[in-house]
Amino acid sequence: MSTGFYWDERCFWHTGGNYALTMPVGGLVQPMAAGGLPEHPETKRRLRNLMEVTGITADLEMRHAPAASDDDLLRVHPAPYLSTFKEMSEAGGGELGLRTPFAKDGYEIARLSAGLAIRAVEDVLRGSVANAYALSRPPGHHCLPDWPNGFCLLANIALAVEAAQAKGLAGRIAVVDWDVHHGNGTEQIFYDRDDVLTISVHQEYNYPLDTGDITDRGRGKGLGFNINVPLPPGVGHVGYLEAMERIVRPALDRFQPELIIVACGFDAGIFDPIARMLCTAQTFGLMTRQMMDAAEAHCDGKLVMVHEGGYSEAYVPFCGHRVLEELSGSDRRAPDPMAATVATRQPNAQADTFIRGLIGEMAAVLLSDPPAAPPPDRA
Ligand code: ZN
Numbered sequence: 001m002s003t004g005f006y007w008d009e010r011c012f013w014h015t016g017g018n019y020a021l022t023m024p025v026g027g028l029v030q031p032m033a034a035g036g037l038p039e040h041p042e043t044k045r046r047l048r049n050l051m052e053v054t055g056i057t058a059d060l061e062m063r064h065a066p067a068a069s070d071d072d073l074l075r076v077h078p079a080p081y082l083s084t085f086k087e088m089s090e091a092g093g094g095e096l097g098l099r100t101p102f103a104k105d106g107y108e109i110a111r112l113s114a115g116l117a118i119r120a121v122e123d124v125l126r127g128s129v130a131n132a133y134a135l136s137r138p139p140g141h142h143c144l145p146d147w148p149n150g151f152c153l154l155a156n157i158a159l160a161v162e163a164a165q166a167k168g169l170a171g172r173i174a175v176v177d178w179d180v181h182h183g184n185g186t187e188q189i190f191y192d193r194d195d196v197l198t199i200s201v202h203q204e205y206n207y208p209l210d211t212g213d214i215t216d217r218g219r220g221k222g223l224g225f226n227i228n229v230p231l232p233p234g235v236g237h238v239g240y241l242e243a244m245e246r247i248v249r250p251a252l253d254r255f256q257p258e259l260i261i262v263a264c265g266f267d268a269g270i271f272d273p274i275a276r277m278l279c280t281a282q283t284f285g286l287m288t289r290q291m292m293d294a295a296e297a298h299c300d301g302k303l304v305m306v307h308e309g310g311y312s313e314a315y316v317p318f319c320g321h322r323v324l325e326e327l328s329g330s331d332r333r334a335p336d337p338m339a340a341t342v343a344t345r346q347p348n349a350q351a352d353t354f355i356r357g358l359i360g361e362m363a364a365v366l367l368s369d370p371p372a373a374p375p376p377d378r379a
Contacts, residue, residue, distance in 0.1 A: 001130035003328035004123050005060040006116040007048060011137040012041040014109040016101035026092070026104030037101070038274050038311040039151040043266075044137050046313060047320040050334055054321065059330035061129050065119030067111035068159055072118055075162035076155050076189060081146040085110075085153070097148035102138075110153040113138055114160075117306045121160040124302050125169040125259060131292070131303040131327050133264075139308040141183040141263045142208070150181065150207055157261055157306050158189040161196055164259070171195055174257035176248055177202070178240075178287060179265025179308040180275040182212030182228070186263065192222040197255045201243050203268070203275050204230035214362060227251055227366050231355070236278030236346040239355040240268065244290045246363045252294045254367075259302045260295045262288075266310030266319040270342050273311050278346055281315075281336040285322040292326065303327070 015031040016039065025031045031041065051057050073082055081096075088094040089107035102110070113136040120132035140156030142149045157175055164170045174197040175190075177183035183200040190196040202212055218226035229243050252260065266284065268277040288305075295303040305323060310316040321334040336342070347355070 002061045003059075003324070004063050004120060004129035004132035005051075005057070005135070005324070006063050006065050006120045006132065007135040008064055008112050008116060010109050011113050011116070011135065012045045012048075014041070014106060014113070014138050015103045031103070037099075037151070039138070039309070041137070042313045043310055043316040044135055044307065047317040048135065050317040050321055051324070054332045054334050056321065056324055056328070056330050056332040056334075059328050059332060060324065063119070063123070065112075065115045067108065068114035068118055068154070072114070072159055072163050073111070073154065075166060076145055076158050078146050096153075099150055100148040100153055102153060106153065110138055114140065114154045114156045117156040117160040117304075118163045120304050120306070121164050121259065121261065122167070122169060124304050125164055130301055131295070133305045133307070133324060133327060135307050137307065139265070140306070141177055141179060141186050141308050142181070143185040144188055149185075151309070152185060155185050155189060157263055158186055160261065160304075160306070161190075165195070170258040172197070172255065172257050173259045173261065174252055174255055175199065175261045175263060176252075176291065177263035177265075177308075178268065179263050180268040180272065180277055181207045181265070181309060182230075183263055184208050184211040187211070187216070187226055187228075190222065191218055191226060192220045194221045194225050197225050197227070197251065197257065199227040199229070199248055199251055201229040201231065201240070201248065203277055204232055206275055214365060225255075229359075229362060229366070231277070232358075233276035234278065234347060234351070235355055236270075237280055237283045238346070238352045239359065240277075240279055240283050241286055241290070242356055242359050244287050246359055247366055249290060249294055250363070250367055252298065256298050258299050259304070260291055260299065262291055262303070262305045263308045264305040264323065265308035266312070266316045269310060269312055269315050269319055270345065271312040271315040278342075280339070280342040281318045281322040282339070284319045285326050288323045288326040
């Protein structure tokens, strides 16, 4: 069984709006490489390029996917939001929320991006691939049903979860968000639900500034099914692995998911321009292994990575490639050219001891409630 890789060239053509010489971007006019926003195509495109050069594509099932359908979209987003987005996109682009500018065709490209996540999840659940990676762009984890924000125009992962459940492919789905920013959109969409466990490990007080608190645990029957792990700036390799091992894994063990989706951002990477964490390509590889072990224990290895943020044009490709090596077992490698440098730019032992203590305190709070009973057929 292989690893599926879902991508679409047009996802690299989404833009916050710029021009190629004096030609408005859209249709067959591709955006210029550098836009004004950190969310630009090069981080993702260069991952795709690196895959071509190492040849790892030969060890993956390279797949495209149809755009998210209206039925898919309406499970999460209200019709007026979608129609306004579509009209504005056709008219040349604009801004519907906070830091989510889009150009002509932005709506169609966002639907393609969501479609990659939807199809990746569906293929894994149907067993046509063992696990999968969706190179979605624009990203999705900040997007609320009617309010896009933080570069996210459609709620890619939430759309994939809803589509899978609507088709009867899975019941209990866990979303582990290791993008450095809080997964506020995914959290809100499933805040009242006990069939979707949402976990976000993020830099405290980054974006959004006012969400992602450890006390936000869900509501009603969803209480206990939302977990926030806000980490202080400067957490590195050791701290991230510790958070995954001591909080994320036990929470997954308690929930017993039928599928694990990772909101796979690389902006906790050491070179990211808009965050302040110190993860390395090796960190992302080992976290992938941790998620594979959890998926193996609970759901026959069913694991889907959906690409979110990550804004270091130079470093993201190596982090992404490392994840793909782990997922697929491929021996075609893209060794981290900065490995020696990043290994020595980590917090010292004293700082690691502090962060281990903090994570231990958070684990005690987050895992202290009586475990949610598994459904009868999985007890
Ligand atoms: Zn992010």
